[in-house]
Amino acid sequence: MFQKEHKQTSIASNAIFTTGSMRASKLLPSVFATIIILTLDFNFSLGKEIKFIFLETFSPLKNLSQSSSQFSREISLFFTSQYKLLNDLDKKNEEIELLNFELLKLEQLAKENEELLLLMNYTKKPKISKSVVGEITNISSFPKESISIETNANEISEKMVAISMNGLVGLVDKIFPGYVDIIPIYEKKVNIPGLIQRTNQNIILEGTGERNTLLIKNFKNNSNVTLNDKIFTSGLGGKYPKGFLIGNVINISNLEDESSLKVEVKSLINFDSGTKILLVLP
Amino acid sequence: MTEYLDKKNNFISVYFFIGITIFFSFLLEIFLSNMFDLSVYLPLTLMVLIYWNMALPKNIGLIWAMIFGFSLDINQEVLLGSHVLLFLFISYLTQRYFHRLRALYTIQQSLFVAIVVLIYQIFLISFLGEFKESIVIELISLTLISALIWPIIFGILRQLRIKFIQSN
Numbered sequence: 223m224f225q226k227e228h229k230q231t232s233i234a235s236n237a238i239f240t241t242g243s244m245r246a247s248k249l250l251p252s253v254f255a256t257i258i259i260l261t262l263d264f265n266f267s268l269g270k271e272i273k274f275i276f277l278e279t280f281s282p283l284k285n286l287s288q289s290s291s292q293f294s295r296e297i298s299l300f301f302t303s304q305y306k307l308l309n310d311l312d313k314k315n316e317e318i319e320l321l322n323f324e325l326l327k328l329e330q331l332a333k334e335n336e337e338l339l340l341l342m343n344y345t346k347k348p349k350i351s352k353s354v355v356g357e358i359t360n361i362s363s364f365p366k367e368s369i370s371i372e373t374n375a376n377e378i379s380e381k382m383v384a385i386s387m388n389g390l391v392g393l394v395d396k397i398f399p400g401y402v403d404i405i406p407i408y409e410k411k412v413n414i415p416g417l418i419q420r421t422n423q424n425i426i427l428e429g430t431g432e433r434n435t436l437l438i439k440n441f442k443n444n445s446n447v448t449l450n451d452k453i454f455t456s457g458l459g460g461k462y463p464k465g466f467l468i469g470n471v472i473n474i475s476n477l478e479d480e481s482s483l484k485v486e487v488k489s490l491i492n493f494d495s496g497t498k499i500l501l502v503l504p
Numbered sequence: 505m506t507e508y509l510d511k512k513n514n515f516i517s518v519y520f521f522i523g524i525t526i527f528f529s530f531l532l533e534i535f536l537s538n539m540f541d542l543s544v545y546l547p548l549t550l551m552v553l554i555y556w557n558m559a560l561p562k563n564i565g566l567i568w569a570m571i572f573g574f575s576l577d578i579n580q581e582v583l584l585g586s587h588v589l590l591f592l593f594i595s596y597l598t599q600r601y602f603h604r605l606r607a608l609y610t611i612q613q614s615l616f617v618a619i620v621v622l623i624y625q626i627f628l629i630s631f632l633g634e635f636k637e638s639i640v641i642e643l644i645s646l647t648l649i650s651a652l653i654w655p656i657i658f659g660i661l662r663q664l665r666i667k668f669i670q671s672n
Contacts, residue, residue, distance in 0.1 A: 256573075256588045256589050259584050260584060260585030260586070263584040269578070269584040276579070277578065288539075290539070
């Protein structure tokens with residue numbers, strides 16, 4: 223053993239002054255080429271495409287190592303008491319997820335029932351002669367705001383108006399087989415006979431085309447109106463059922479001719495809220 | 505009498521054989537780096553490269569250092585050429601002083617490899633620009649592991665060299 227060590231030491235002492243045939247001149251071309259590539263990659267991201275292709279190629283190897291580490295974890299867990307515990311935990315988590323889903327479904331069902339109940343209350347009003355329930359299937363905002371209601375189209379007439387759980391929302395625009403399109407009460411050229419609750423004055427409301435905004439038509443300068451006056455449907459003309467809240471007065475201003483006032487009414491009801499719509503004929 | 509040696513010579517080309525071993529070490533390095541979520545990697549490719557530079561400096565040249573350097577750059581998504589430059593310099597030093605390195609004891613060689621690995625990793629971290637608190641611990645532990653596994657790599661490659669390649 224000592225002899226071997228002595229031999230090793232003598233070889234080492236002889237080798238100290240010996241160098242291999244490798245010279246710096248052999249190395250320099252490769253170093254220059256590499257530095258050029260490095261600079262190009264640094265400045266112009268030259269290797270981006272190449273890297274992408276190669277990373278795609280190497281991806282099975284990456285996945286293999288990841289799945290094998292997962293497999294080894296599974297194996298190691300199998301032989302410990304934690305395995306059963308983790309399995310139980312996973313099962314319980316799945317059960318919780320299912321229960322949460324059921325809860326959501328029940329909540330949704332409760333909401334729908336509440337909505338239906340409110341709609342049914344409207345049908346009991348004596349001024350309503352015919353009513354049909356429909357379900358909102360599509361909400362569109364272009365070219366104009368509208369909602370599609372899935373319902374029995376045979377029972378629908380173009381004179382019907384739409385009531386959601388919050389109140390009057392719109393009127394029938396078009397009837398298709400199986401569904402109808404509803405436009406909001408604030409759509410342009412929609413005229414609604416209304417009543418100012420405080421003064422019992424009959425008015426005509428006209429849609430502006432802007433969301434939730436209506437104007438009182440031909441409102442005389444000397445009329446009695448104040449901000450926050452509540453406007454209801456008057457039922458005149460027989461198209462809209464009487465007593466549904468349309469909105470509040472939010473702005474009063476003078477028009478150019480000074481004989482009339484411009485009165486803006488803000489509708490308080492969201493056109494596309496809820497899931498059910500009641501189509502009624504007064 | 506020389507039939508035995510001739511048979512070994514024809515079995516596989518030395519150059520190709522060196523490439524295969526480096527390729528396998530490269531694959532293993534990628535595999536291990538993906539398995540453990542660390543900032544630094546166990547530089548198996550570098551260690552195999554050091555072995556072949558020490559054992560057969562006339563056969564290896566600098567091409568394999570460049571090829572696998574670029575491959576590692578691509579795989580680790582660093583600047584193209586980062587690994588290559590380091591591999592080239594380490595190959596140069598090892599080929600230049602292979603007589604001295606060969607004569608060292610295994611423990612001394614392990615120490616040499618540990619120092620090379622440490623410098624290599626520090627340079628790579630500076631290329632990557634990722635400085636974390638945990639990186640120092642990872643760096644030290646991987647340097648130690650590299651020193652510890654060097655005798656194993658050395659032994660395996662030496663056995664393979666004896667079995668498949670006629671010594672020059």
